[in-house]
Amino acid sequence: MTNSIHEIRDADCIFITGSNTTEAHPVLSYEVIRAVKKGATLIVLDPRRIPIVKHATLHLQPKPGADIYLFLAMAHIIIRDGFLDEPFISQRTEDFALFEQSVKAMTPERAALETGIPAKQIEQAARLYAMGQRSFGSSIYEDSQTAPYRGHSTILYAMGITQRSNGTDLVHMLANLAMLGGHLGKPSTGVNPLRGQSNVQGACDLGGLPNVLPGYQPVTDAAKRKTVAEKWGLTDLPAQLGLTVVELTQAAETGQVKALWVMGENPMLSDPDVTHVESALRNLDFLVVQDIFLNETAQLAHVVLPAAASLEKDGSFTNTERRIQLLQPVVKPPGEALPDWQIIGAIAPKVEARLGHDRPDGYWDYGSSAQIMTEIAEVTPIYGGVSYERLVGQGLVWPCPTPDHLGTPILHVGQFSRGLGRFYPVELHLPAEQPDEEYPxxxxxxxxxxxxxxxxxxxxxxxxxxxxxxxxxxxxxxxxxxxxxxxxxxxxxxxxxxxxxxxxxxxxxxxxxxxxxxxxxxxxxxxxxxxxxxxxxxxxxxxxxxxxxxxxxxxxxxxxxxxxxxx
Amino acid sequence: MSKITLTIDGKSIQTEAGTSVMTAALANGIDIPHLCYHADLLPSGGCRLCMVQVEKHSKLEASCGLICQDGMAVETDNETLTNLRRDIIDLFVSDHPLNCVVCDKNGACDLQKYAYQYNIHETHYDFELSKTDYCADNPFIVWDHQYCIQCAQCVRVCDEIVGANAIDHAGRGFNSYVATPFDIPMAESDCVFCGSCVQVCPTAALLPRQKIGQGREWEMERIRTICGYCGVGCSVEYACKDGQIIYAQSYDNAPVNGSYLCVKGRFGWDFVNKPDRLTQPLIRKDLAYQLGLTDEPWQLPDKSVLQGKAKFDHYLPVSWGQATDIVADKIADTVQQYGPDAFGGLTSARCTNEENYIFQKFVRVAVGTNSVDHCARL
Structure with a gap:
């Protein structure tokens, strides 16, 4: 998220799209409810009449995949009707003219024809969002008290936007809408992805991705790769992009990948086309699964390793607002189950020894989670100022580059990470598999x-x-x-x-x-x-x-x- | 916002315009007794325990709904107020059993706290319970109406914070009570079982079912950690006894979630105790046979793992030493025979930062590939 969760309660307009907030992120939805009860408007753009719709000012209900028409039309209306935040666009963004051109053709009338949603409603959504209009009460923000009386609007989205064959485009489109209304870099604004798992943010932050090292340092960037390699006592690291989760199973099916280590995941239910996944996993020479239960994926494993649950160990999680918070063990792990870091710490030196890698003594010997965090802070610039002592209490919100840095609850204040915010023209793209006579x-x-x-x-x-x-x-x-x-x-x-x-x-x-x-x-x-x-x-x-x-x-x-x- | 100055119990206090006397007092360490006030909820003024005396006001005022005025002089404690509060508590306990010795809320009950503070050990009125229904129609929340004092914090939290509006007042006067629409079972109402009503209930009227009969409040150790479900990152406080979790709740001013949780965070932790938890390293029988750990040949059935139950008898338990050796052998063999890119690792959005960090370090450093990913996309 670009902004913090607790800011949502003070927003003037909340735009939820592709997120079933009350069911998938219930406690975050309480913030939305609190805002609405104080007079914020709520726009829900979702193909289902999800529970939060009963609190909404406006529910736009396109067919799955047709939301792109509405986003483009909303941008068209914001530009056409002058709901733009012109100072923001001229001072903080680039490529506006290009973007303006790209939405010219998507009139609300055309979007209405394509989606069946009345043009009036699309116009209303565009105005409410861009101008941050409330349904009653007044904004707590002083800059909303003077002309042009623009309130603070926030976008909340989740997998309804990203689990799409044009997901990246759609996220760009939401960022475009936010920039049109100047709803970035201020409290209770932003483009806020709601992340679905307790530490999905942290897993991404710390390099659990095939294209980046910890702290989103691209594996293809030779200088960054070298810096990390040196901190790890090496001269260089692999430079070629790795395979993503879906590509890994596809490669297992073709025999390109022979061995897979799965820690705390269950691709047998979570991956697309699980019939394919099962035959791929069965095709592996070796599958090791580390989990707390004998889940469907573990049932295909050659070796199953018993892990401690999050209630049974220490460590830290990073939540959807980038807040790093400490875990405490509440109960003991059952039987011989161990925290995952201890299991990795036991296997890694054995693999290295068999491959003849020469490492200093204790290279994989981490005495505690806190000690791993010390190394994380050295290797990961955005976690540079993080230590267990500092995480006690409220935790820290990254980027937190130095030990005296207080953390960054709001991103893009005054300036974007890349300098100017770029408008990305987005093309009309519909889901890859369209209904037909056979599958209607x-x-x-x-x-x-x-x-x-x-x-x-x-x-x-x-x-x-x-x-x-x-x-x-x-x-x-x-x-x-x-x-x-x-x-x-x-x-x-x-x-x-x-x-x-x-x-x-x-x-x-x-x-x-x-x-x-x-x-x-x-x-x-x-x-x-x-x-x-x-x-x-x-x-x-x-x-x-x-x-x-x-x-x-x-x-x-x-x-x-x-x-x-x-x- | 403009600042105003008032005095509370002789102490000069500066506060924002629009603040209630209760909020200003609490912020300055002056505790006005209250049973229906909650910092996150709109004041209802129902319990009358927070009455205060204001200079030049002819009547006593409920401090939760009284807005601070410049120059106001407020007294929160004097003989009149003490007598009034004693009488109010006396009235409460005329419709609330004082069977604290067997009550699961003993030690954490606000009514008990004030009865103790004002020394009310029995009622001087005729004792009569307005409603005695005991409702345990679901595995999450027990609703024992005899303990309800009608403070309506549950009704307000369900409306103002959760937005479920599953419960409200029904009936009139002495016979009024908190109810689901037409008294339907909670599971058939709009209740989402977040348990926020349990969290704010000052008495034993709403309790987590997991807690009933499991121990006294003062016997429990309280440990705070972060919920393992979605990405919101709520803080949860687990009340534990003898190394077992008894129940979970939130606590005031938790960094992300304030005092609130959802059904999974509050009630969904009991998977940790299940008998089918993995407790030792396992090796599948076909691999065990190949490695000479068993004499019986065996083959993984072709039937999809999505059909039928998980079968532990497909595996042999081994020691950690054996298991890690086998894993290391297999990974090293793969790398030596086919190169590092024949290996892939899936790390986890359910594991800690530290675990994700060393897992990806293992894949990149020990194996030498970037094929490490997790379910962020799924």
Missing amino acids: LILTTGRVLYHYHTGTMTRRSDGLDWIAPRGYVEVNPVDAEQIGLQDAGQVWIVSRRGKVRTQARVSDKVAAGVVFLSFHWKEAPANRLTQDFALDPIAKIPEYKACAVRLESTKRKGKKIKNSGAG
């Missing part, structure tokens, strides 16, 4: 409130499993009627990759032509249906949010499912 519906996937990712933890929690014991598919009554499907009946969802049987919830939460399925349940694995052939060209993220499917009746009626609350 669009499947979109996501989480539900009561489960987390592949359910390894939540499905073993008595309460959570009681309230949401099985998966379901949301189907619009119009599509249900086509195949004689009733609420709570069983249905097959079929894509070009495979088929899944589950219970239907017939409701207008999804529009006609759209079905929603969660990926938590191995009994109805949504990712047996999703495709892995069209990844975002830059981020290599699979398009989980849109693929083509059809429904097939099973002629079974079934019992009505207990309400899961969240609805």
